[in-house]
Amino acid sequence: MEHKDPLATTALPGIDPGKEDEAPVSQDLNGSSAQDSAKKFLILVVDDSADNVAMLSLDLQQQGYRVVTATNGEEAISVASYTLPDLILMDISMPRLDGLGATRKIREKDTLRDVPVIAVTAFGTEGFQRAAYDVGVSGYLTKPIDFSRMHQLVARLLSPGGAGNLTGP
Numbered sequence: 001m002e003h004k005d006p007l008a009t010t011a012l013p014g015i016d017p018g019k020e021d022e023a024p025v026s027q028d029l030n031g032s033s034a035q036d037s038a039k040k041f042l043i044l045v046v047d048d049s050a051d052n053v054a055m056l057s058l059d060l061q062q063q064g065y066r067v068v069t070a071t072n073g074e075e076a077i078s079v080a081s082y083t084l085p086d087l088i089l090m091d092i093s094m095p096r097l098d099g100l101g102a103t104r105k106i107r108e109k110d111t112l113r114d115v116p117v118i119a120v121t122a123f124g125t126e127g128f129q130r131a132a133y134d135v136g137v138s139g140y141l142t143k144p145i146d147f148s149r150m151h152q153l154v155a156r157l158l159s160p161g162g163a164g165n166l167t168g169p
Contacts (some may be wrong), residue, residue, distance in 0.1 A: 073097030092121035
């Protein structure tokens with residue numbers, strides 16, 4: 001398997017992302033793979049822990065997604081504004097600007113208003129979940145991450161008709 005840089009900004013204009021990962025993938029009835037359809041999607045991973053950024057980024061890249069990263073809420077807003085990701089995985093507890101504040105600011109931008117944001121946090125209480133949904137998150141994952149659940153949630157939010165929420169068809 002080719003080495004993947006977890007902090008790579010493979011989707012930035014003018015940067016050649018290089019050769020795609022050639023891991024074997026399953027194909028659907030039309031002969032296209034889930035990884036092929038994922039390649040067109042860009043996901044922004046936001047977390048102040050380098051380990052979490054690396055873990056999430058590498059997993060998403062193995063699924064065929066392009067990934068950009070940020071380490072705090074302010075950086076998340078800048079990177080999102082520049083790259084216009086298809087989905088954002090947002091840690092809640094971060095320095096400078098937490099994930100709730102960053103999501104609130106992202107929702108104020110016309111170009112980012114409809115981008116699904118998945119809250120990723122160690123806080124699983126109902127109060128934190130309610131606060132996250134109140135600022136506009138589309139999904140909520142608790143740490144440690146259940147990767148199978150994350151893959152399903154990401155695929156659902158990026159699917160046609162998913163429309164960035166969990167209430168679609």
